[in-house]
Amino acid sequence: MKVLCTNGVKSVTATLIPDVERAIGLAVDVDYASTNMLVDKIVGGETGDLAVLSAEAIDGLIASGVLQKGSRVDLAKSSIGVAIRRGAVAPDVSTVAALKAALLAAKSVLYSKTGISGVYTPKLFEKLGIAEQIAPKAKNPSSGTVGEALARGEAEIALQQISELLPIAGIKVIAPLPAEVQLTTIFSAGIFTAAVEPRAARMLIEQLTTNAARPLYIDKGLEPAF
Numbered sequence: 001m002k003v004l005c006t007n008g009v010k011s012v013t014a015t016l017i018p019d020v021e022r023a024i025g026l027a028v029d030v031d032y033a034s035t036n037m038l039v040d041k042i043v044g045g046e047t048g049d050l051a052v053l054s055a056e057a058i059d060g061l062i063a064s065g066v067l068q069k070g071s072r073v074d075l076a077k078s079s080i081g082v083a084i085r086r087g088a089v090a091p092d093v094s095t096v097a098a099l100k101a102a103l104l105a106a107k108s109v110l111y112s113k114t115g116i117s118g119v120y121t122p123k124l125f126e127k128l129g130i131a132e133q134i135a136p137k138a139k140n141p142s143s144g145t146v147g148e149a150l151a152r153g154e155a156e157i158a159l160q161q162i163s164e165l166l167p168i169a170g171i172k173v174i175a176p177l178p179a180e181v182q183l184t185t186i187f188s189a190g191i192f193t194a195a196v197e198p199r200a201a202r203m204l205i206e207q208l209t210t211n212a213a214r215p216l217y218i219d220k221g222l223e224p225a226f
Contacts, residue, residue, distance in 0.1 A: 001026045001197040002048035003204070006035045007115065007145075008078050008161050009052055009187050011220040013208065020207050024200045034115030042066060047194050050201040054116060055186040067190035068198075073205050074225040076217050078185045079176045080117050081162035083150055090174040091157070096181055100128045102157065106137070110155035113140035117160050120183045124159070127181055147171055161185070162221035173221070186225055 001024070005013050010032050017028050031038070035053045042051065042061060051058065051067060055074060061067040082093045082102075091102035103109055103125075112118030118140075125131040125138070141149030146160040147168030158165070165173050176182060189208065191201045207213065209226040217224045 001028050001050070001200045001204075003028060003030045003050045003052065003201075004038045004042065004046070004048050005030050005032055005052040006038060006054065006187060007032055007164055008035070008054075008185065009076055009163065009222065011163055011167050012076070012213070012216055012222065013052065015216060015220075016207055016213065017204070020204050023207070024203050026197065026200055028200075028204070034112070034118070036114050036116075036119070047192050049192055049195040049197045050189060050204055051192065052187060052189045055188040058188045058190040062190060065193060068193050068195075071191040072188050073190075073209060074186055074188045075208055076163075076187050076222040077225050078161050078163055078187060078222055080120065080159060080183055081165055081173045081176045081221070083147065083158045083160065083165045083171050083173045084156065085150060085153065086170050086172045088156070088172075090172070093175050094178065096128070096178050099178055099181070100130060103128070104130060104133060106156040108137045108139060108155035108157075109134060110139055110141065110146055110150055110158040112146050112160055115161075116183070116185050117146075121159050124177070124181055124183075166221045187222075188225075 058072050092098040111121040125134045147165045150158040151170035189205050214224045
């Protein structure tokens with residue numbers, strides 16, 4: 001069984017999939033990447049059994065016939081957070097004004113090159129009216145994820161999906177973005193029209209949406225959407 005899964009819910013699916021493999025008696029091959037990267041692969045012809053992407057991407061692939069009509073199931077809501085290296089002094093980011101001041105005061109600001117937060121962050125800088133001031137010190141990771149690059153000391157402060165930051169050792173998520181400038185993303189699952197193992201895909205969705213799974217989503221920085 002093949003799954004194309006966004007990094008936004010990797011911490012949850014990676015935990016639950018071994019149980020699903022034992023239940024269905026099949027190995028689950030998972031391709032993890034950003035939603036945008038996975039959509040590009042799918043549009044380029046890659047297929048599988050189950051896609052776990054942003055709800056918007058799932059709807060688009062259903063509309064184009066790549067995913068089965070009516071197969072969308074919402075899994076989780078995800079927010080963007082602010083992180084620093086563990087041990088560093090945490091700035092106040094509790095209000096829009098405080099966030100703006102913290103970003104301007106930082107010597108360097110890190111955000112994703114791809115993915116939902118990567119697309120949104122430059123827009124956030126524009127909303128805050130600091131795009132020009134931030135441009136010389138805003139950067140993408142030299143390699144790996146935003147959290148990994150932050151832990152290596154590539155920047156003082158980072159913006160990324162909270163669920164992607166939490167698993168990284170050596171960093172600390174200090175707060176979500178203030179509500180006025182927050183971007184909440186719904187991650188959903190959809191079954192490929194050409195799925196070889198549609199039954200297994202449905203079983204995986206069931207495991208991802210049980211009441212028993214809800215605490216896991218919360219622990220991983222996500223809000224269950226089911």
